[in-house]
Amino acid sequence: MSAQSTTVSVQETTKVKRARRAALAGFLGGTLEYYDFFIYTTAAALVFNHVFFAKGDPTVGLIQSFAIFGVGYIFRPLGAIIFGHLGDRIGRRNTLVATLVLMGGSTFLIGCLPTYDQIGWWAPLLLTLMRILQGLSAGGETAGASSLTLEESPVGRRAFYPSFTASGINAGMVLASLAFIPIAAMDPVARDTWGWRIPFLASFIVLIVAYLVRRKLDESAEFQKANVREVSHSKGHKVPLVVMLKTHPIPFLVVCLMSVQILINTFMQSFGLAFATQIGEVSxxxxxxxxxxxxxxxxxxxxxxxxxxDKIGRKKVFIPGLILSGGMVFFFFQAIAAHNVPMIFLTTILITGGSYAATNGLYTGWFAEQFNVRVRYTGLAVALQVGILIAGFSPAIGTALVGGNVNNWHIASLVVVVGVVIALIGAFLARETYRTPLKDLGNNMTNDTANESV
Incomplete structure (x- = not known):
C-alpha cells in the first residue's frame, strides 16, 4: 500500500470516528432535551391541570395546561435566533453545551415548584417561566446537533449519522413515558402531591451523562474552515440571521413549511394522551x-x-412518509374512541415507528443540507422553530375543537392532516441534496455577501 493510500485510509477512519462521536453526542443530547421537554407534555395531560390551576371545569384546566405547553414553542424561535447566532459565530460545540445545561436546569426546577394550593397564581406563572427556559434551549439544540453531525459525516452518510439526533429524541420520549407509567398508576393524592415531581428531578442524571460526552466533542472541521475564511475577509460585525434571510430566503421558507411535520408526533403524544384518558375511556x-x-x-x-x-434520495422517503401518516392518523383516533387497545398499539407503532419515522429520521440531515455552512445553524434553528410553532398549540386547538366529545375523533385527525398538507408543500419545493457535495450545499455566498456589515 502506498503512503498516499495509507494517508487517505487514516483520514477516512478519523472522519468516521468523529462522525460517530458527533452522532452519540447528538443522540444523548436529544434524549435529554426531549425527555425534559416531553415529561412536561405528559404531566400537562395527566397532572398539571389539577396541580397548577384553580379547581373547576377540568376541560378549562386542561386547555390552560396545554396553553403553557404552547408557550415553550413561542420562545423556541427566540432560542433559535440566540443559539443560532452563537453557533454560527463561536462554534457548534460550546453552544450545544449551553443549551444542554439550560434545559436540564429548568426541568429540574419544575420538579421543585410549589403548587397552586401553596402559592396561588404564582404557581402557573413560575411554571410558565420554566417552560420559557425550556423553549429557549430546545430552539437551539436539534439544529446545533444536526449541523455538527452533518458536517462531520462522510460522503453518502449525511442523513444516516444526523438521524441519531432524531432517534435520541425518540429515546427521550420513551424515557418520559416510562417515567410516568408508575406515576400514572399511583394513588391520585400521592401523585398530585409529590409523585409527579420524580421524573423532573431525575432529569439531572441524564444531564450529567450527556454533559460529559458533549464536552469531549471536537468542533466541526467544515465550520472551522469557513470561520477562518470569514475572519480573513471580515469587514465588520455580522448577524447570521440577517445574512441568512438575505442569502437563503427560499430554503428558509421551504424548511419552515416542512417543519410542520413535527405536529404529527406532538399532537399524538400530547393531545392523544389527553383525548384518551380525560375525554375517552382508555387508561x-x-x-x-x-x-x-x-x-x-x-x-x-x-x-x-x-x-x-442516502441511497435513493430524500424526497422518495420523506413524501410517502407524510402521506401515510396523514391517512393512518384517522385509524389511530378512531381506535381511541372505540377503546380498541390492540389497534391503538398497532397504529401507534405503524405511525411513530414507520411513516413518521420516514420524515423524522430525515429532517435532521435534509433540512440542514438546505443551508450554507456559514448560516446553517441559524437557518436550520430559526426555520425549524417557526415551522414548529403551530405544533406547540395544536393540543390546545384540538382540545377546543373536540369539545370534550369522544365522537369528534375525526376532527382531531383533521388537525394532523392540515399539518401534513403544509409539510408536503415544502417537501415538493425543497432541493434534492443527497448527491450534492458538502461544500456546495445551500446557496452560494460570496465573501462580500457573507461578511456584509450589519
Whole structure:
C-alpha cells in the first residue's frame, strides 16, 4: 500500500470516528432535551391541570395546561435566533453545551415548584417561566446537533449519522413515558402531591451523562474552515440571521413549511394522551406503553430510513412518509374512541415507528443540507422553530375543537392532516441534496455577501 493510500485510509477512519462521536453526542443530547421537554407534555395531560390551576371545569384546566405547553414553542424561535447566532459565530460545540445545561436546569426546577394550593397564581406563572427556559434551549439544540453531525459525516452518510439526533429524541420520549407509567398508576393524592415531581428531578442524571460526552466533542472541521475564511475577509460585525434571510430566503421558507411535520408526533403524544384518558375511556398506562412501543421501534427504524434516503434520495422517503401518516392518523383516533387497545398499539407503532419515522429520521440531515455552512445553524434553528410553532398549540386547538366529545375523533385527525398538507408543500419545493457535495450545499455566498456589515 502506498503512503498516499495509507494517508487517505487514516483520514477516512478519523472522519468516521468523529462522525460517530458527533452522532452519540447528538443522540444523548436529544434524549435529554426531549425527555425534559416531553415529561412536561405528559404531566400537562395527566397532572398539571389539577396541580397548577384553580379547581373547576377540568376541560378549562386542561386547555390552560396545554396553553403553557404552547408557550415553550413561542420562545423556541427566540432560542433559535440566540443559539443560532452563537453557533454560527463561536462554534457548534460550546453552544450545544449551553443549551444542554439550560434545559436540564429548568426541568429540574419544575420538579421543585410549589403548587397552586401553596402559592396561588404564582404557581402557573413560575411554571410558565420554566417552560420559557425550556423553549429557549430546545430552539437551539436539534439544529446545533444536526449541523455538527452533518458536517462531520462522510460522503453518502449525511442523513444516516444526523438521524441519531432524531432517534435520541425518540429515546427521550420513551424515557418520559416510562417515567410516568408508575406515576400514572399511583394513588391520585400521592401523585398530585409529590409523585409527579420524580421524573423532573431525575432529569439531572441524564444531564450529567450527556454533559460529559458533549464536552469531549471536537468542533466541526467544515465550520472551522469557513470561520477562518470569514475572519480573513471580515469587514465588520455580522448577524447570521440577517445574512441568512438575505442569502437563503427560499430554503428558509421551504424548511419552515416542512417543519410542520413535527405536529404529527406532538399532537399524538400530547393531545392523544389527553383525548384518551380525560375525554375517552382508555387508561393512561395503555397510552404510555403504546408510546413506548412506537418510539422504541422508531429508534431502530429511523437510521435505516435515513440510510435509504442516502441511497435513493430524500424526497422518495420523506413524501410517502407524510402521506401515510396523514391517512393512518384517522385509524389511530378512531381506535381511541372505540377503546380498541390492540389497534391503538398497532397504529401507534405503524405511525411513530414507520411513516413518521420516514420524515423524522430525515429532517435532521435534509433540512440542514438546505443551508450554507456559514448560516446553517441559524437557518436550520430559526426555520425549524417557526415551522414548529403551530405544533406547540395544536393540543390546545384540538382540545377546543373536540369539545370534550369522544365522537369528534375525526376532527382531531383533521388537525394532523392540515399539518401534513403544509409539510408536503415544502417537501415538493425543497432541493434534492443527497448527491450534492458538502461544500456546495445551500446557496452560494460570496465573501462580500457573507461578511456584509450589519
Amino acid at each position: 393512561a398506562a395503555t397510552m404510555l406503553w403504546a408510546s413506548v412501543a412506537g418510539n422504541a421501534v422508531a429508534i431502530l427504524t429511523q437510521p435505516f430510513l435515513a440510510l435509504l434516503s
